[in-house]
Amino acid sequence: MERDVVKVGTEDEAYSFIERYLAGKSLPESISFSGWPSLTFRLTGEKFDRSLTPSVMKGFIELQDQLNKSYALARYGVPDARKLSKEEREALEIEVKVGKGSSIVEVNMDGFLTKLLHELVGKMGPQEIMITALGAAVIFGGVAAFKLFLNNRKEVRLAEIASESAKEHLKTMHVMSEQETKRFELMTKLVSEKPLLDNMERMSYDAKTELLKSFIKADSAQIDGVTLDPELARELTANARRRSTEMRIDGVYRIEEVNNTDPESFKVKVRNVKSDKRLLCVVQDVFLDESGNKEALQRAEWERKPVHLSINAKHVDGDIRSAVILYVRDVENKPE
Incomplete structure (x- = not known):
């Protein structure tokens, strides 16, 4: 019908x-x-x-x-x-x-x-x-x-x-x-x-x-x-x-590496579970100041569990030149 x-x-x-x-x-x-x-x-x-x-x-x-x-x-x-x-x-x-x-x-x-x-x-x-x-x-x-x-x-x-x-x-x-x-x-x-x-x-x-x-x-x-x-x-x-020139590339990602050795920049390597694309992201300063967010990213790496990330990226025709993580949420709370 x-x-x-x-x-x-x-x-x-x-x-x-x-x-x-x-x-x-x-x-x-x-x-x-x-x-x-x-x-x-x-x-x-x-x-x-x-x-x-x-x-x-x-x-x-x-x-x-x-x-x-x-x-x-x-x-x-x-x-x-x-x-x-x-x-x-x-x-x-x-x-x-x-x-x-x-x-x-x-x-x-x-x-x-x-x-x-x-x-x-x-x-x-x-x-x-x-x-x-x-x-x-x-x-x-x-x-x-x-x-x-x-x-x-x-x-x-x-x-x-x-x-x-x-x-x-x-x-x-x-x-x-x-x-x-x-x-x-x-x-x-x-x-x-x-x-x-x-x-x-x-x-x-x-x-x-x-x-x-x-x-x-x-x-x-x-x-x-x-x-x-x-x-x-x-x-x-x-x-x-x-x-x-900027775009949102929100999705479910796995945290492959967390790098907090630079006091001026908190960086995270992530992989999109759907496209398998890898990105090096900087984490927004305001985001880091929010309670528990830094730890949430580190925990996601340690436990090898996917998380939902909101990412703002600068690009040229979809070719990502830089990316900033705006926030992270558990997949259960924000399904893809």
């Missing part, structure tokens, strides 16, 4: 399911996306009459690149788009429609989400597949997520800049509603529990940064009631650091 497919057609519906999941309630066994997510931007200016400039297209190319990397991470375990086949790249392509009048740009990500849903089958249980797809949809295609990004950049820049006039101009941008603040709390909780979504959120951040930079060439850019002029777009993207 075929399962009923629940169609998610709005952002409200998506967040309703996410809230339901976080409350411990079950999700539908199968979902599809109908007409959503679809980000819409309105660009005005002399060069934006049913057309886009190459500089603006760079932003959408970056979005496509980060979607490709996100799928590669889900499919191959590394955010390396070079691993994608020609067929996969074609299936993942976003659709950018340019409307009449001032350039109204609609970005459809149906191909990415459909492909992601298909790829996760067999790798996760039905509930995990559903929440991962919903999370990816709101992270990359949600208006609330874009507004949250804008608000984050606003707060960062207000703390960085000294010019009072620049600060006053930034303060004129009102982004977050009460509803969107609640959605921020839901997404923060979900992302903290799901390393794959955490990594997608970092990739989405970089894509949004490039999109925002590309809007500097327009007289104005609008998204769901938020209007950005070139000065605002330029200010918001100043000094923005790429986040996708």
Whole structure:
């Protein structure tokens, strides 16, 4: 007997399911996306009459690149788009429609989400597949997520800049509603529990940064009631650091060696029990200060028992260059 497919057609519906999941309630066994997510931007200016400039297209190319990397991470375990086949790249392509009048740009990500849903089958249980797809949809295609990004950049820049006039101009941008603040709390909780979504959120951040930079060439850019002029777009993207150069590689690991001979650095060699990959990790200083954590790592080595580690790693296309252990938990308390 075929399962009923629940169609998610709005952002409200998506967040309703996410809230339901976080409350411990079950999700539908199968979902599809109908007409959503679809980000819409309105660009005005002399060069934006049913057309886009190459500089603006760079932003959408970056979005496509980060979607490709996100799928590669889900499919191959590394955010390396070079691993994608020609067929996969074609299936993942976003659709950018340019409307009449001032350039109204609609970005459809149906191909990415459909492909992601298909790829996760067999790798996760039905509930995990559903929440991962919903999370990816709101992270990359949600208006609330874009507004949250804008608000984050606003707060960062207000703390960085000294010019009072620049600060006053930034303060004129009102982004977050009460509803969107609640959605921020839901997404923060979900992302903290799901390393794959955490990594997608970092990739989405970089894509949004490039999109925002590309809007500097327009007289104005609008998204769901938020209007950005070139000065605002330029200010918001100043000094923005790429986040996708780091990734969460949480999992079940065996501790192969603990090295505490260096008073400045506590190092641990670990091996992932699923992939058999070995890493040399530094343990976060704050983590070491917490009661019992240093001893827990040493005990795991002595007793040769696996533990669940949360690890933040710097990488180039999945090639790990450095790794930091954030926390350790018993496998029984945090199953893989």
